[in-house]
Amino acid sequence: MRMSDLIEEFIKDLFDENEEIEIQRNELAEHFNCVPSQINYVIATRFKPSQGYYVESRRGGGGHIKIKKATNSKSDYLMYIIKNIGKEITSNEVDILISDFLSYGVIDEKEAKLLKVATSDNVLQLTKDIKDEVRARIFKNMLINLE
Amino acid sequence: MRMSDLIEEFIKDLFDENEEIEIQRNELAEHFNCVPSQINYVIATRFKPSQGYYVESRRGGGGHIKIKKATNSKSDYLMYIIKNIGKEITSNEVDILISDFLSYGVIDEKEAKLLKVATSDNVLQLTKDIKDEVRARIFKNMLINLE
DNA sequence: ACATTGTAGGTCAAAGAAAGTCAAAGTTAA
DNA sequence: TTAACTTTGACTTTCTTTGACCTACAATGT
Numbered sequence: 001m002r003m004s005d006l007i008e009e010f011i012k013d014l015f016d017e018n019e020e021i022e023i024q025r026n027e028l029a030e031h032f033n034c035v036p037s038q039i040n041y042v043i044a045t046r047f048k049p050s051q052g053y054y055v056e057s058r059r060g061g062g063g064h065i066k067i068k069k070a071t072n073s074k075s076d077y078l079m080y081i082i083k084n085i086g087k088e089i090t091s092n093e094v095d096i097l098i099s100d101f102l103s104y105g106v107i108d109e110k111e112a113k114l115l116k117v118a119t120s121d122n123v124l125q126l127t128k129d130i131k132d133e134v135r136a137r138i139f140k141n142m143l144i145n146l147e
Numbered sequence: 148m149r150m151s152d153l154i155e156e157f158i159k160d161l162f163d164e165n166e167e168i169e170i171q172r173n174e175l176a177e178h179f180n181c182v183p184s185q186i187n188y189v190i191a192t193r194f195k196p197s198q199g200y201y202v203e204s205r206r207g208g209g210g211h212i213k214i215k216k217a218t219n220s221k222s223d224y225l226m227y228i229i230k231n232i233g234k235e236i237t238s239n240e241v242d243i244l245i246s247d248f249l250s251y252g253v254i255d256e257k258e259a260k261l262l263k264v265a266t267s268d269n270v271l272q273l274t275k276d277i278k279d280e281v282r283a284r285i286f287k288n289m290l291i292n293l294e
Numbered sequence: 295a296c297a298t299t300g301t302a303g304g305t306c307a308a309a310g311a312a313a314g315t316c317a318a319a320g321t322t323a324a
Numbered sequence: 325t326t327a328a329c330t331t332t333g334a335c336t337t338t339c340t341t342t343g344a345c346c347t348a349c350a351a352t353g354t
Contacts, residue, residue: 002321002329002330002331003330003331004329004330004331024312024313025312025313025314026311026312026313034331034332035331035332035333036312036313036314037313037314037315037316037331037332037333038330038331038332039313040313040314040315041330041331045329045330049269049270054264055269056267057312057313057314058312058313058338058339059311059312059313059314059337059338059339059340060310060311060312060313060337060338060339060340060341061149061310061311061312061339061340061341062148062149062152062311062312062339062340063311063312063313063338063339063340064312064313065313110258110293111257111261113292114258114261114262114265114289114292114293115261117285117288117289117291117292118261118265118285118288118289120288123284123285123288124281124284124285125281125284126273126277126281130273134271134272134273134281137270137271137272138264138265138270138271138285141264141265141267141269141270142261142264142265144264145260145261145263145264146257146261149339149340149341150340150341151339151340151341171302171303172302172303172304173301173302173303181341181342182341182342182343183302183303183304184303184304184305184306184341184342184343185340185341185342186303187303187304187305188340188341192339192340204302204303204304205302205303205348205349206301206302206303206304206347206348206349206350207300207301207302207303207348207349207350207351208300208301208302208349208350208351209301209302209349209350210301210302210303210348210349210350211302211303212303239338
């Protein structure tokens with residue numbers, strides 16, 4: 001079995017009873033006898049937002065990596081949507097989804113506003129080639145964190 | 148847990164019932180078994196004006212460090228912050244602002260999460276030259292729409 | 295008053311501790 | 325036999341801890 005799979009499994013086991021776990025990169029690398037950057041690789045490939053995880057970290061003394069599981073308690077629906085949003089999404093598609101969410105009561109007006117603003121063309125002001133990608137990432141990640 | 152975090156927590160606990168606290172640098176350092184300048188470090192990184200604190204001190208016999216909590220009205224405060232965010236903002240600065248907002252009760256946990264996610268490096272995945280600009284736009288616009 | 299001495303706090307840079315990045319080399323599966 | 329996925333490691337960035345040296349104020353003796 002691949003190293004990466006073992007590490008993935010190990011991390012996933014930590015999610016017992018916890019929605020959020022914290023690891024020490026070097027410590028974990030040592031435990032698995034691999035280079036630290038392998039931990040980054042595992043996180044990058046197995047704990048992506050599109051897989052329902054959100055990652056935060058801090059460097060320096062006492063540094064750590066936090067991984068949060070998107071709790072889909074209320075929203076299998078949201079999860080379904082998130083999984084089905086591709087690499088890109090247009091402003092229009094976002095609008096449609098938001099109004100769907102609103103009418104299903106999955107989000108409230110305030111959240112709708114924030115989603116809208118954070119993903120609008122005006123605010124992003126990015127070139128066409130990356131705009132929809134960045135929008136997709138922001139949108140998906142915000143949705144994951146709506147809980 | 149980091150020394151600095153412990154000291155930060157300790158100081159913040161002093162703010163119970165008080166808008167203004169006073170500490171003795173050397174005494175505190177002794178209490179935590181660290182060098183005195185570590186106290187300065189904690190103050191410099193965790194009690195900055197941008198985090199809503201105002202610090203005064205006096206040297207010499209009977210010297211001390213006073214930390215005051217700035218009590219600003221909610222939206223004035225937000226507006227002030229929004230106006231003072233420049234063309235760019237780093238992920239770290241956003242973090243600091245968010246935790247500041249939280250401790251002032253200007254935003255709630257849910258909103259904090261959304262702000263955080265929508266502006267995180269992980270999510271944006273943009274090149275260095277535009278990342279902080281895009282983040283500033285998203286952040287400011289989301290803040291404006293909080294009220 | 296003034297100079298001296300002791301008591302605080304301030305500064306800054308170096309060393310240390312984690313995590314991040316990226317690309318090259320190695321593997322595996324189609 | 326390529327294309328995709330993994331492993332590895334050198335280099336970078338960020339945050340924390342520590343200590344040597346500096347500055348300001350207060351108390352005290354003359």
